[in-house]
Amino acid sequence: METEKLIAIIETLIFASEKPLKVKYIEQVMSVIDLGELTIPGLLETLKAGYASEESGIELVEVAEGWQFRTKPQFAEWIKRLNTVRPSKLSAPAMETLAIVAYRQPITRAEIDYVRGVDSGGVIKTLLDKRLIKIIGKKELPGRPLVYGTTQEFLEVFSLKDISALPNLQDIKQMSSAEEELERNQTELPLPASEPTDEE
């Protein structure tokens, strides 16, 4: 089969998929074809480059551990003018709480409350409803509190390839010694380790 045809198949698979499409599923579907020297990731890159360079308003992006077609950000204003699309917005408290969950997961509500200095019950509910965070288990602590983490939808909404693609937490100078102290002081309220960015 010619390369163009292979790429067209991949294009339709991603196009027809409602959610970002994982490479493994593309590979499974196309396992009946002898690709020769070619690989699915290689073909994906070719397809992506085609959309990127072209005068197209659409691009192929890698999000949430899969591939999806999306409109290029510079066209957002035009699409919003169509009132059929729902714009998304998160309040400042929601964004802040989401950031804490994203960088400190798994995290309990008590820990979120402590970092924010205010009760976060309502905001957590909002984020759960929006499916940006989810309950990922219970902590081995008295009362077995629930612990929260981010979802696939979180990655999709923020156009992140995977959780490691989160922007680095900006380090504030002179923090390290202060942080060690923090860790030592946390006997009553255990917070997760203070270097969150290098997990996974």
Add this chain to the structure above:
Amino acid sequence: METEKLIAIIETLIFASEKPLKVKYIEQVMSVIDLGELTIPGLLETLKAGYASEESGIELVEVAEGWQFRTKPQFAEWIKRLNTVRPSKLSAPAMETLAIVAYRQPITRAEIDYVRGVDSGGVIKTLLDKRLIKIIGKKELPGRPLVYGTTQEFLEVFSLKDISALPNLQDIKQMSSAEEELERNQTELPLPASEPTDEE
């Protein structure tokens, strides 16, 4: 504005639209631009020709209600293959119905219909087909209605050791800020049957 840019705007509008997009909406959105000699229908034809001639797997079609992108028919087989390879999510009605069965089994269809407030025949059939629920007997009620319960496969899909491992309502208490309400209501799932299945 160059023609390419205009076409890209139209492309993203159609792409992002949830329904086939009418020309008049495109015209409304783009009414702020001076198109000069160009017309929206003309630009649409150019865009359509671009997709048609290209090696793309996608085409722009005009259906009764407007314009939409679709995969070209010759790729349908590949998309069908994808649907069998990729795990699917349960639809919201299916998940809802399954939840009622899981938490209130044994339960009759009339009871499910009542709780959901809509006819659940189709959803029950889907769940039976997927072997997530099964008929576990008949109820000692007039008409001896069938009663449903969950299956072994259900436990496997949801990674549950046994049915007692289902998370309970206390687990989501902290999800909501109105905690007390939940506690008060959790035994009160109103069922039409005279003998509510008050297991637990």
Add this chain to the structure above:
Amino acid sequence: MISEPQDYRVKLEIFEGPLDLLLFLIKRNELDIYDIPVSFITEQYLTYLGMMQVLNVELASEFLVIAATLLEIKARMLIPASAEPEEEIEDPRLELTNRLLEYQRFKNAAGQLNNLNMLYRDTFPKGMQESIEAEDTSLNIEADAYELLVAFKSILDRAKGEKIAYMTVERISVAQRINDIMERISIAKSIVFDTLLPEEYTKMDIVITILAVLELLRLRMIRCEQKEPFGNIWLYVPE
């Protein structure tokens, strides 16, 4: 409508909590976060709280907790460092400083998240779904148990309002309803279905009544007739 206090309230709510307020005060007064002048900041903080109270802004209890913390730190700062010379005295401000730094980091992180290409704000996925679907009865399903729980909870929430009051008052069984119907029909000989329902009926009443009628039909204890489409349904005692 008196809208003035409301306006103030909106302005003051830019502080998401006491830590946010403290950070603001430190920044506004160009203070060193690693060497916070506690007396000064406590005074400023309390002034702010006082102002909010004057404006009738309801304060979250956390604001008062931090006020107490500040006062406590202030008091501990006054204890002479030489009291126990062999022990290394910890700076009483340390925990608060760390909390503020930590909070600051996440405020920054929230800003960074906000700068990413957000779906439905900066970028949009395909709006329409393809309708090519394979008939799929496979068990190839992605699901987790909490989704199930959440679905169940939303059912409970939805079920709330309407019924619970009725439920407890009249939890009538199908058997009871059958007896009711038979009693009335033996007197009246014929009866319109709708009149079997109580004056204020719930969905449950309908279900139970229908179940009762169906059962009676099955047992041939009544006969049922509808004279025209969408017309009244009449129930009779069979001859």
